[in-house]
Amino acid sequence: NVREAGGDNILSLSEAAHKKLNRKSIIEKRLLMALDQHNLKVLYQPQVDLKTGQIYAVEALVRWDDEEIGVVSPDELIPIAEETGLINDIGSFVIEEACQQAAKWKKQGLELKVGINLSVREFRDKNMAKFILDTLTKTGCPAHLIQIEITEKFALEAEAETSIIQQMRKLEEEGITFVLDDFGTGYASFRYMQLLPINTLKIDQTFVHSLTQSEKTQRLIKGIVHFGKSMNLTVLAEGVETNEQKELLEQYECDAIQGFLISKPVTADNIPQLLSS
Ligand code: C2E
Numbered sequence: 001n002v003r004e005a006g007g008d009n010i011l012s013l014s015e016a017a018h019k020k021l022n023r024k025s026i027i028e029k030r031l032l033m034a035l036d037q038h039n040l041k042v043l044y045q046p047q048v049d050l051k052t053g054q055i056y057a058v059e060a061l062v063r064w065d066d067e068e069i070g071v072v073s074p075d076e077l078i079p080i081a082e083e084t085g086l087i088n089d090i091g092s093f094v095i096e097e098a099c100q101q102a103a104k105w106k107k108q109g110l111e112l113k114v115g116i117n118l119s120v121r122e123f124r125d126k127n128m129a130k131f132i133l134d135t136l137t138k139t140g141c142p143a144h145l146i147q148i149e150i151t152e153k154f155a156l157e158a159e160a161e162t163s164i165i166q167q168m169r170k171l172e173e174e175g176i177t178f179v180l181d182d183f184g185t186g187y188a189s190f191r192y193m194q195l196l197p198i199n200t201l202k203i204d205q206t207f208v209h210s211l212t213q214s215e216k217t218q219r220l221i222k223g224i225v226h227f228g229k230s231m232n233l234t235v236l237a238e239g240v241e242t243n244e245q246k247e248l249l250e251q252y253e254c255d256a257i258q259g260f261l262i263s264k265p266v267t268a269d270n271i272p273q274l275l276s277s
Pocket residue numbers: 045060061062073074075078090091094117118119149181182205238239240241258259260261265
């Protein structure tokens with residue numbers, strides 16, 4: 001039970017709501033410690049060029065296995081981190097890790113693009129572009145090896161926020177590329193395709209998962225691939241789990257795929273052996 005602000009009424013939260021609130025404050029507390037003690041990790045999931053069959057990029061995905069509360073998935077972690085502002089610290093950590101790793105692979109002779117997921121809130125920080133560019137310098141990572149994944153929700157909000165657009169353009173000028181993530185699930189607006197420096201469309205996995213059962217989805221994906229090509233964009237499909245899905249995507253001339261069929265997200269050390277297999 002919680003007391004309503006300023007009143008004497010006792011608001012009785014449902015047990016479920018109470019548990020949720022509780023969980024949130026525990027996560028917040030543990031996350032602060034985890035950031036402090038460097039207990040977050042980054043895994044990398046390959047993206048394959050369907051023409052060459054080669055891995056050309058990997059996506060950095062944050063992982064957190066807390067010693068007290070166990071694994072907290074990004075789908076639970078990121079929204080809470082956004083609410084509390086801790087997303088900026090997660091972002092700084094992932095950006096540094098990803099740039100360091102891309103630079104390290106390059107030294108080993110592996111030219112791999114590394115994708116970083118950034119949320120709206122992170123780009124509201126006026127110093128975001130500068131932080132990314134400084135991190136490139138610090139780690140010796142060339143700009144063209146970094147691609148930033150943003151969601152449609154982000155893009156829509158960015159339309160109203162010129163400073164975000166300016167920051168993205170600045171990064172683009174330096175050679176960083178942008179991926180529109182979860183494409184097809186947000187508030188699609190063709191206007192932001194003109195406004196924002198998008199290089200790749202990533203078809204959301206919900207479409208890919210229903211691909212083989214639904215003729216409508218097949219037409220939809222074909223349409224997205226055509227649209228992407230006419231806009232000079234790379235089209236990538238995420239969540240590819242079966243050969244059947246892969247073959248259809250090949251038929252539609254989709255450019256690239258990512259998903260469990262290729263590999264689950266793995267530690268950086270496991271990437272080189274995937275490249276040679
Ligand atoms: P996303 O960027 O769309 O990432 C794809 C998600 O799908 C990842 O989940 C990945 O592990 C999962 N996935 C990949 N291939 C398959 C597949 O074949 N089948 C299925 N069923 N799933 C697949 P994950 O790592 O749990 O991340 C969830 C979301 O959390 C991400 O969606 C992204 O929006 C967000 N996220 C992850 N890491 C970060 C981060 O460092 N910063 C921010 N801001 N967001 C992050």
